[in-house]
Amino acid sequence: ARDVLKTHDRVFASRPRTKIFEKLLYDGRDVASAPYGEYWRQMKSVCVLHLLSNKMVRSFRDVREEEIILMMEKIQKSSSLRVNLSKLLASLTNDVICRIALGRKYGGEADFKELMERFTRLLGVVSVGTYVPWLAWIDWIRGLDGQLEKTANDLDEFFERVVQDHVDGDGDGTDFVDVLLTVQREKSVGFEIDRLSIKAIILDVFVAGTDTTYTLMEWAMTELLRHPECLKTLQEEVRMICKDKSSVSEDDIQHMKYLKAVIKETFRLHPPLPLMVSHESTHDVTLRDYHIPAGTQVMINAWAVGREAATWGPEADEFRPERHLDSSIDFRGQDFELIPFGAGRRICPAISFAVVLNEMVLANLMHGFDWRLPVEATNDQTSVAESTGIAIHRMFPLYAIASSST
Numbered sequence: 001a002r003d004v005l006k007t008h009d010r011v012f013a014s015r016p017r018t019k020i021f022e023k024l025l026y027d028g029r030d031v032a033s034a035p036y037g038e039y040w041r042q043m044k045s046v047c048v049l050h051l052l053s054n055k056m057v058r059s060f061r062d063v064r065e066e067e068i069i070l071m072m073e074k075i076q077k078s079s080s081l082r083v084n085l086s087k088l089l090a091s092l093t094n095d096v097i098c099r100i101a102l103g104r105k106y107g108g109e110a111d112f113k114e115l116m117e118r119f120t121r122l123l124g125v126v127s128v129g130t131y132v133p134w135l136a137w138i139d140w141i142r143g144l145d146g147q148l149e150k151t152a153n154d155l156d157e158f159f160e161r162v163v164q165d166h167v168d169g170d171g172d173g174t175d176f177v178d179v180l181l182t183v184q185r186e187k188s189v190g191f192e193i194d195r196l197s198i199k200a201i202i203l204d205v206f207v208a209g210t211d212t213t214y215t216l217m218e219w220a221m222t223e224l225l226r227h228p229e230c231l232k233t234l235q236e237e238v239r240m241i242c243k244d245k246s247s248v249s250e251d252d253i254q255h256m257k258y259l260k261a262v263i264k265e266t267f268r269l270h271p272p273l274p275l276m277v278s279h280e281s282t283h284d285v286t287l288r289d290y291h292i293p294a295g296t297q298v299m300i301n302a303w304a305v306g307r308e309a310a311t312w313g314p315e316a317d318e319f320r321p322e323r324h325l326d327s328s329i330d331f332r333g334q335d336f337e338l339i340p341f342g343a344g345r346r347i348c349p350a351i352s353f354a355v356v357l358n359e360m361v362l363a364n365l366m367h368g369f370d371w372r373l374p375v376e377a378t379n380d381q382t383s384v385a386e387s388t389g390i391a392i393h394r395m396f397p398l399y400a401i402a403s404s405s406t
């Protein structure tokens, strides 16, 4: 990973073209699938400087806090009953991202939900034609081409409508579409950003942001429920810091060392994108003693890196947040022992955005409720079986029993 993402970062900074990405992600005009070059550099700088900067992340504090309160109320209503945590966390993440990116929630609209599900499912499909071009007809016969075409058109229609509504309305300039339209109007970035690029960047926020973020919360709760002693330690920390408060605020979480250790440990054992996003080399290069020709696709296994016994010791497979309390290893791309967000030029631009939401959700869940697995918990409930796809979540939804802590 270090050889590819640091020593030869520039050589491996491109992305392979696949039929799925081409069709669904505006033919590489988004950030995540754009080939390395000037266009990618410009789009990524818009993301980093205008959408996902620390200042922007802070500015959405109210959205996060409001949506978490709503989620807590939903749990309260089902208190002492089984809560489908997977569903709850997925819809919270979707609501937060919709409000931040599009200005309002769309989660309640059946069409939008169905479209996003179809889209996510297709992103994880392997197109035969991409790897064996003369067998491309198989994709056509099995209906993949048609599904890609239709989903790409539906998505474009949806985002076109959202952008046009922002153009027509008196946008207050706070959501991502507003910000991108302002950048476009004021030509403040030294290059043209057109309507298609705006739609592609917004689409990326959904592709790269929703499943990844909720998956981490789901795994964190899974591991805590499987390790009641860790759950108790975390709960004690949160409740001690927020003694007389009704909820946890973003100022409080800065002091929560064990919370941060739990998040790190979850990223180590369950990186939401275990194989990250494929890289591709643009030049020939010698890596160790191997000759790697230009155009080679490289997948980096962040999951295996996080479980490496040589780094993490004989108990590498165990969930032990304590291991991070006296360690300086972090997940922000400097330490190759822990790379859930990648590293180098292609590193995820939304680390702060994702982490603060995860920390806030977990801290509030610990503060407001006591948690346990249902008595009748089956193997499905306690197992850590994983789904397939690009983002790896639980194979079965996580149910837990919440009882009010007050």
Ligand code: HEM
Binding pocket: 031, 032, 033, 044, 047, 204, 205, 208, 209, 210, 212, 213, 216, 271, 272, 273, 276, 277, 278, 340, 341, 342, 343, 345, 346, 347, 348, 349, 350, 353, 354
């Ligand atoms: C826990 C949550 C998240 C995880 C674990 C995660 C992880 C990753 C990983 C592994 C990559 C690929 C890095 C590489 O190729 O070397 C990536 C890229 C990316 N992520 Fe994230 N991500 C998360 C949340 C988000 C969110 C919330 C957003 C947007 C709001 C986002 C936007 C992006 C974009 C645009 C890229 C492409 C960067 C590029 O190709 O230059 N991610 N992410």
